[in-house]
Amino acid sequence: MNASSSVTLETQAVPSPLALIRLSDARKGVSGRVVKVGAEDDGYGAIEPDELERRLLEMGFVEGARIKLLYEGFIGRDPIAVRLDDMRVALRRREARGVWLDVTTEPAL
Amino acid sequence: MTDAAIAPARIALVGNPNSGKTALFNALTGSRQKVANYAGVTVERKEGALITPSGRRIAVLDLPGTYSLRARSPDEEVTRDAVLGRLAGETRPDAIICVADATNLRLVLRLVIELTQVGLPIVLALNMYDIAQRQGLEIDLDKLSKELGVPIVTTVATRKRGIEDLVSQVEALTHADHHTGMESGWREPSAKELRAAHLNAERILKACVKPPARPDTWTGRLDDVLLNPVAGILILLAILFFMFQAVFSWAQPVMDLISSAFTLLGQGVGHLLPDGMLRSLLVDGVIAGVGSILVFLPQIMILFFFIILLEDFGYMARAAFLIDRIMGGAGLHGRAFIPLLSSFACAIPGIMATRVIDHRRDRLTTILVAPLMTCSARIPVYTLIISAFIPNKTLWGWVSLQGLVMFGLYGAGIVSALVVAVVIRKIFWRGASEPFIMELPAYKLPDPMNVARSVFQRGAIFVQRAGTIILSMMVLIWFLSTVPGAPAGAPGPAINYSFAGMIGHAMLPILAPIGFSWQMAVALVPGMAAREVAVGALATVYSVGGGEGARGALGANLAQHWSMASALAFLAWYVFAPQCASTLGVVKRETNSWLWPALMFGYMITLAYIAAFIVYHVALALGGG
Known part of the structure; x- marks a missing residue:
């Protein structure tokens, strides 16, 4: 697990030995495996967190999926385009907040 | 069985x-x-x-x-x-x-x-x-x-x-x-x-x-270029530039053809019928009216051709990705991009294309701002006023002043659309924003047969759906501009005695503070049929004969009668004013409610009045009286 030391991004206080980051905090090139999908209410969204969670799941953001952040938008590095298993998906960082990645494992992408 | x-x-x-x-x-x-x-x-x-x-x-x-x-x-x-x-x-x-x-x-x-x-x-x-x-x-x-x-x-x-x-x-x-x-x-x-x-x-x-x-591996390689923050945006702009060139230059010959076909048809029918209300209704109302909208069909088809081609290729999702932050800043969805783009040709197909937007709020916002995009119907009005009032000078050795004004009018439309979208989102939706999660499909070569079929279908839908609304609006506007007829031997153009003339004269006290004369006020009423109809209406009220070369004559006529400040105020008015009854009709149809067209009419006419007022008084202060 020495790869975790190289992760300097915000990791939040998640009690886990894994290096967990939110997909919304990942930068270009970061890859990992989805360990948790669960949207939270940030007060800005027009839809309920549960609805957002289900939309993420329907799009393939599901525990176990492999993700690599491929591209960032021009302004504010937002939105982002990720490889999600064998698909490509674009989403805003706000929607990506509910997706937690374990970046210690190196998925073969 | x-x-x-x-x-x-x-x-x-x-x-x-x-x-x-x-x-x-x-x-x-x-x-x-x-x-x-x-x-x-x-x-x-x-x-x-x-x-x-x-x-x-x-x-x-x-x-x-x-x-x-x-x-x-x-x-x-x-x-x-x-x-x-x-x-x-x-x-x-x-x-x-x-x-x-x-x-x-x-x-x-x-x-x-x-x-x-x-x-x-x-x-x-x-x-x-x-x-x-x-x-x-x-x-x-x-x-x-x-x-x-x-x-x-x-x-x-x-x-x-x-x-x-x-x-x-x-x-x-x-x-x-x-x-x-x-x-x-x-x-x-x-x-x-x-x-x-x-x-x-x-x-x-x-x-x-x-x-x-x-x-x-092609999708990855293409995306490396097309989604690159710098190259991607430049390519998107280049594609848009090419599309617009194509929309305006390729369509022109066909548009001329349609336009002269309708003129010929009008003349043919005019010869067949005796002078009177029926002839006027058919020739000036139905044939001229339908022609003035159908003339945009080539532009709409070319625009749809590009949109469908890019969609089938898989690029449209990328364009939405690239543009989302800019649109998102204004509270619009990345998908609002295509409808707004279509609105540069005509707001009607643009509003019909908002169906691709998942969520109701995003869709309504897009519908409300779509008519602020400079549609082709404004171009004849803009070119008439610009060529009559803006000196044909070259700035800094290479920029045409007339072109710059035209560009400014386009820019004013885009910027105001973004601002209005922000305001709508703040007032109506209290800042809530819809999620943007979108698959970026693998690139695929479009199939020519499918593209052709889709373009043809889009065109047919435009004619079918818009056609009924446009036709009824045209007849209404014709009625207002023709009835009642001028008394025998009365001086001045006949329109002056019609309901349109009465409305124009009635509105004059309101329109005078923004520098409009009664002729301009009267021309606004038939201009509700379609924006470019105002050109013909101005020719009517100034009694400039029709036919080729009439535009030059009309321009000269306007330059004599209008002050610079009035002309600029008229341009500002046309950037914002809801001068298109068909658009309002299509909004009613698409939203299934009179609330949204009423709201659209209200906010657009308010903006138009404020803009024209400011422009008129600033121009007066600068000596443009």
């Missing part, structure tokens, strides 16, 4: 977006297609028919693409309600063809699992199978069929491969199970159930599909 003879069996096509569903629909039904609307909702209803080798006729319904039956947009609601048999005025289909992109099975497997709960017989069509084979993707069809519990057919819709197999499967399903579809056991899945379904789909995928030996 006696009932089969009475009501033909019906099948519905369901699938993820970008699965080639429409191509398969085209391959199945050929030219036997009908595009209409579902009752009460503004979702397009595409139905066709196929004839089986045994001569049976089966109706085919092309349902909007979806990732799940849990509907998130009006389109997806139609898909859900259609397969559940809940759609008003629609009978439930007898079977479902689930269309899948064979190279991208992960999400569609979950959809198939969901679909098996609705109690209808299903056949899974693995479309784009040629691409899967080229990539060396190995799919164990028997095993997959057994795991899912549905028959599978491999197809290449664009080459019409596998269509016979699919038809015979459909025939078997509808024969065996005709009218025996079971009660639906489907209900909206919870997050937990979605996870379970995903796990199941994942397991099936692992068991039945070997990853491709030669995966598609």
